[in-house]
Amino acid sequence: MTATTSSPPAAETGIGQSARRVEDKRFLTGRGRYIDDITLPRMAHAALVLSPYAHARIRSIDTAQALAAPGVLAVLTGQDARAEGLGGMPPLFMPEDMGGPKGHRTYRPLLATDRARCVGDRVAFVVAETPAQARDAAELVEVDYEPLDAVASLEDAMRADAPLVWDEAPGNRCCMVMYGDAVATDAAFASAPHVTRLKLQNNRLSANSIEPRGAIGLWNEADEQYTLHTSSQNPHGARSMLCSHVFKVPETTMRVISPDVGGGFGMKADAYPEDGLVLWASRRCGGRPVKWIPTRSESLATDNHGRDQLVEAEMALDRAGRILGVRARSAHAFGAYVVSAAVAPLNFAIRFIPSVYDVPAFHGVNVGVFTHTSPTGPYRGAGRPEAAYVMERLLDQAANELGLEPAAIRERNFIRPEQMPYATHTGFVYDSGDFGALLDRCLDLSDEAGLAARKADSRSRGLLRGRGIGLFIEQGGIFNDQMSLRFDPGGTVTIVAGTHSHGQGHATVFAQLVSEWLGVPFETVRYVQGDTDKVPFGRGTYAARSSMIGGCALRMAADRIIEQALPVAARMTGNEPAGMSFDRGIYTGANGKQVTLAEVARAHFIKAGPMAQLGAGLQATGTWNTDPPNFPNGCHICEVEIDPETGHVHIDRYSAVDDIGRALNPMICKGQIQGGVAQGIGQALHEHLVYDRESGQLVTGSFMDYGMPRADDLPSFDLRFAKVPCTTNPLGVKAVGEAGTIGAPPAVMNAVLDALRPLGIHHLDMPATPLKVWTAIREASDMARTHER
Amino acid sequence: MNVSLTVNGKPVECDIEERTLLSDLLREQLGLTGTHRGCDTAQCGACTVHLDGVAVKSCNLLALQAAGGSVTTIERIAAGDGSLHPMQEAFRECHGLQCGFCTPGMVMSAIDLVRRCPEPDVGAIREGLEGNLCRCTGYDNIVQAVALGARHMRG
Numbered sequence: 001m002t003a004t005t006s007s008p009p010a011a012e013t014g015i016g017q018s019a020r021r022v023e024d025k026r027f028l029t030g031r032g033r034y035i036d037d038i039t040l041p042r043m044a045h046a047a048l049v050l051s052p053y054a055h056a057r058i059r060s061i062d063t064a065q066a067l068a069a070p071g072v073l074a075v076l077t078g079q080d081a082r083a084e085g086l087g088g089m090p091p092l093f094m095p096e097d098m099g100g101p102k103g104h105r106t107y108r109p110l111l112a113t114d115r116a117r118c119v120g121d122r123v124a125f126v127v128a129e130t131p132a133q134a135r136d137a138a139e140l141v142e143v144d145y146e147p148l149d150a151v152a153s154l155e156d157a158m159r160a161d162a163p164l165v166w167d168e169a170p171g172n173r174c175c176m177v178m179y180g181d182a183v184a185t186d187a188a189f190a191s192a193p194h195v196t197r198l199k200l201q202n203n204r205l206s207a208n209s210i211e212p213r214g215a216i217g218l219w220n221e222a223d224e225q226y227t228l229h230t231s232s233q234n235p236h237g238a239r240s241m242l243c244s245h246v247f248k249v250p251e252t253t254m255r256v257i258s259p260d261v262g263g264g265f266g267m268k269a270d271a272y273p274e275d276g277l278v279l280w281a282s283r284r285c286g287g288r289p290v291k292w293i294p295t296r297s298e299s300l301a302t303d304n305h306g307r308d309q310l311v312e313a314e315m316a317l318d319r320a321g322r323i324l325g326v327r328a329r330s331a332h333a334f335g336a337y338v339v340s341a342a343v344a345p346l347n348f349a350i351r352f353i354p355s356v357y358d359v360p361a362f363h364g365v366n367v368g369v370f371t372h373t374s375p376t377g378p379y380r381g382a383g384r385p386e387a388a389y390v391m392e393r394l395l396d397q398a399a400n401e402l403g404l405e406p407a408a409i410r411e412r413n414f415i416r417p418e419q420m421p422y423a424t425h426t427g428f429v430y431d432s433g434d435f436g437a438l439l440d441r442c443l444d445l446s447d448e449a450g451l452a453a454r455k456a457d458s459r460s461r462g463l464l465r466g467r468g469i470g471l472f473i474e475q476g477g478i479f480n481d482q483m484s485l486r487f488d489p490g491g492t493v494t495i496v497a498g499t500h501s502h503g504q505g506h507a508t509v510f511a512q513l514v515s516e517w518l519g520v521p522f523e524t525v526r527y528v529q530g531d532t533d534k535v536p537f538g539r540g541t542y543a544a545r546s547s548m549i550g551g552c553a554l555r556m557a558a559d560r561i562i563e564q565a566l567p568v569a570a571r572m573t574g575n576e577p578a579g580m581s582f583d584r585g586i587y588t589g590a591n592g593k594q595v596t597l598a599e600v601a602r603a604h605f606i607k608a609g610p611m612a613q614l615g616a617g618l619q620a621t622g623t624w625n626t627d628p629p630n631f632p633n634g635c636h637i638c639e640v641e642i643d644p645e646t647g648h649v650h651i652d653r654y655s656a657v658d659d660i661g662r663a664l665n666p667m668i669c670k671g672q673i674q675g676g677v678a679q680g681i682g683q684a685l686h687e688h689l690v691y692d693r694e695s696g697q698l699v700t701g702s703f704m705d706y707g708m709p710r711a712d713d714l715p716s717f718d719l720r721f722a723k724v725p726c727t728t729n730p731l732g733v734k735a736v737g738e739a740g741t742i743g744a745p746p747a748v749m750n751a752v753l754d755a756l757r758p759l760g761i762h763h764l765d766m767p768a769t770p771l772k773v774w775t776a777i778r779e780a781s782d783m784a785r786t787h788e789r
Numbered sequence: 790m791n792v793s794l795t796v797n798g799k800p801v802e803c804d805i806e807e808r809t810l811l812s813d814l815l816r817e818q819l820g821l822t823g824t825h826r827g828c829d830t831a832q833c834g835a836c837t838v839h840l841d842g843v844a845v846k847s848c849n850l851l852a853l854q855a856a857g858g859s860v861t862t863i864e865r866i867a868a869g870d871g872s873l874h875p876m877q878e879a880f881r882e883c884h885g886l887q888c889g890f891c892t893p894g895m896v897m898s899a900i901d902l903v904r905r906c907p908e909p910d911v912g913a914i915r916e917g918l919e920g921n922l923c924r925c926t927g928y929d930n931i932v933q934a935v936a937l938g939a940r941h942m943r944g
Binding site for chain 1: 808884888919
């Protein structure tokens with residue numbers, strides 16, 4: 001990933017400027033290197049055999065016909081994997097690893113052996129000379145299934161008589177998390193003048209990065225080394241999982257490369273069975289590389305899904321709308337296995353419910369439940385959208401019941417700036433934020449003053465207009481990481497990143513940081529990521545971590561470079577080290593003599609003579625940790641216009657004010673909000689992964705059925721930033737990557753309900769599709785007519 | 790089966806199975822991997838190329854259907870000296886791409902749209918790009934890029 005293209009003048013590449021991206025040229029000219037673009041010599045191709053049943057005993061697998069098919073090199077089954085001692089993949093963490101109660105930890109095998117537990121459970125892996133031959137042969141694998149009863153919905157899975165996904169997990173309970181004080185909260189509710197209740201569904205979603213997943217596995221017999229190319233957000237993480245749990249080999253025997261990755265959104269954050277399958281298949285095929293690329297239909301069935309939550313939430317208030325307590329009982333569908341960081345959304349969905357409000361008493365419980373569906377994992381927002389949605393829906397409902405305006409009830413309950421740092425009942429300490437200012441600014445931005453007139457105008461055209469507010473706070477950053485800076489003999493520098501850019505523009509933003517801190521030309525800064533051979537260690541990118549963790553680790557590395565190079569700078573200028581200072585790429589000594597960092601760097605490569613004893617090379621590594629994380633927050637306001645004849649929800653305007661602390665590149669930050677908002681609107685109006693309740697079949701099996709917003713479904717968004725610097729990291733940054741998905745669903749749904757409430761409709765679940773809205777309007781009108789009689 | 794066509798100005802002749810899609814021929818046989826596959830139901834538009842001057846979804850055509858025709862892919866859009874086409878330049882200027890996977894298809898659709906409608910307003914652009922999915926950008930910057938690209942293409 002090299003900075004090679006023609007670049008803007010130096011003045012536009014500093015920190016805080018909207019430097020145009022250095023990575024764009026290869027993408028614009030069709031020269032990106034995504035996984036399916038890679039061809040290796042003698043490469044073979046693989047296809048999966050997936051279970052067509054949501055739950056079935058696998059009685060036998062007959063591979064004879066498939067093996068005899070043209071071009072077939074191997075047909076692998078779960079029994080083969082077990083015979084070779086290949087292990088299964090556990091989740092990254094469970095509540096018990098963090099001191100919570102014990103749950104049932106599953107180990108997902110590369111291929112199912114005796115039981116298929118969801119449609120799309122991997123049953124066999126066919127390798128052939130061409131992709132078409134592999135697919136043709138996959139259809140010839142004869143699997144003798146004995147179908148069993150399945151539960152695809154949360155409600156069904158939690159019933160006492162539900163068939164079990166795992167015999168070891170009674171009640172289909174995987175694990176649970178709990179936060180807050182039940183006693184104090186029960187007391188608050190018992191004496192509260194007003195209580196409002198909601199049962200909400202947070203719809204199951206598919207990340208649907210436009211690039212599907214894919215993997216190429218290569219076993220090098222001569223060196224006894226594995227190489228995996230995989231479309232992943234976290235190559236080092238994939239290596240650890242595969243080496244520790246699947247192949248049980250030292251990590252020194254495996255290289256993982258994530259080339260250009262066409263979107264991830266959390267779905268590509270962790271290893272999948274296919275990553276192990278291609279490596280194993282390559283070994284079985286005498287070291288020929290094996291490539292696996294799914295169809296989109298296969299992706300929809302086999303990708304980790306997002307959300308899928310049911311929650312019963314209650315809010316206790318006084319008559320003036322002041323919150324006295326909040327209570328939530330929630331369940332998240334984990335699917336057939338608990339994988340990846342599935343426990344993260346489970347956790348965040350409860351911990352962020354108090355949100356930006358001063359909640360005196362809180363208690364929340366979330367249970368992870370197994371269902372006969374594809375596993376769920378983190379998807380952009382990862383629990384924070386669930387949390388914000390609960391709070392914002394409760395507030396609007398309470399406001400309506402108490403005769404308060406939606407803005408007013410929120411103003412009454414904000415955590416105020418003078419209360420910072422503010423400790424929540426769920427273990428967070430917010431360092432900064434001015435939520436009242438966000439709301440005021442967004443009300444202004446969205447032209448609140450003109451709302452009444454716009455509602456009247458819509459009415460005159462037979463349409464229903466509504467406005468909704470969505471406020472939130474969330475966490476930026478998780479875990480620690482390292483970033484390195486490495487000079488070369490020519491005096492130019494390379495960033496070696498442990499984070500992973502798959503659209504976020506890291507090559508540009510990190511180069512902005514380094515060129516300003518070290519005073520080196522922006523266009524010569526090289527950027528390397530995504531290869532465990534080139535990057536000693538990293539944790540990849542997800543959880544909106546990179547601006548803080550990557551940026552601050554880079555800051556540490558830059559500081560070390562400046563410090564390390566100082567003695568040579570002193571020697572070169574005839575000064576004592578103590579008297580040296582560094583500013584914008586130049587060392588200055590007490591005697592006034594100066595030398596540039598580039599010159600000093602080059603001096604570190606002199607091979608002989610007095611300077612040579614100062615070392616060979618100039619490089620440094622910095623690390624940063626997420627303790628504490630940062631807390632981005634925002635206010636999103638949406639206005640919709642609904643056609644009662646068709647149920648179609650048109651988004652008339654969308655305004656947002658997001659506090660992202662210091663914006664390192666405002667253009668890229670805005671792009672992140674825009675993308676997140678589009679996905680959030682998708683959740684609210686278009687998207688739903690639907691499994692048939694009886695059979696567990698995935699009904700939304702292709703892009704024909706799974707709707708996503710297109711260019712003509714969305715307006716232009718009116719976005720602003722409130723830059724309240726984070727006080728707990730030296731860059732002052734707060735995350736920006738996931739905010740859009742958190743603010744949009746409540747803003748949109750509250751707008752829809754604001755439009756429909758006059759018709760007697762008080763609740764709708766997402767997505768508010770035309771059919772759902774139209775049906776609700778019809779039912780409400782039938783009910784009104786019934787009452788009239 | 791043999792199929793002959795012109796791709797990016799050069800005549801090509803390929804030996805293919807009848808079921809080979811145009812996108813497969815471009816990517817596998819000719820190594821033109823800039824045209825991407827994002828779905829299997831012709832919904833995402835990442836595979837958009839120009840066939841005889843008109844934007845088509847190459848995953849939705851058999852290679853045989855392009856026999857005798859002239860195909861232009863994203864690889865041919867930049868100038869011979871490597872400088873970007875005004876539409877490509879506009880996408881970069883307006884941050885109209887993030888992960889880049891939908892981008893070749895978007896650019897091909899955008900150029901076709903502007904050729905048919907040299908001064909498109911925002912509504913016409915949004916409607917014109919309705920066949921191209923993007924999961925990263927939220928489309929706003931893409932719309933601006935197309936408007937800017939149209940202005941530059943008008944000269």
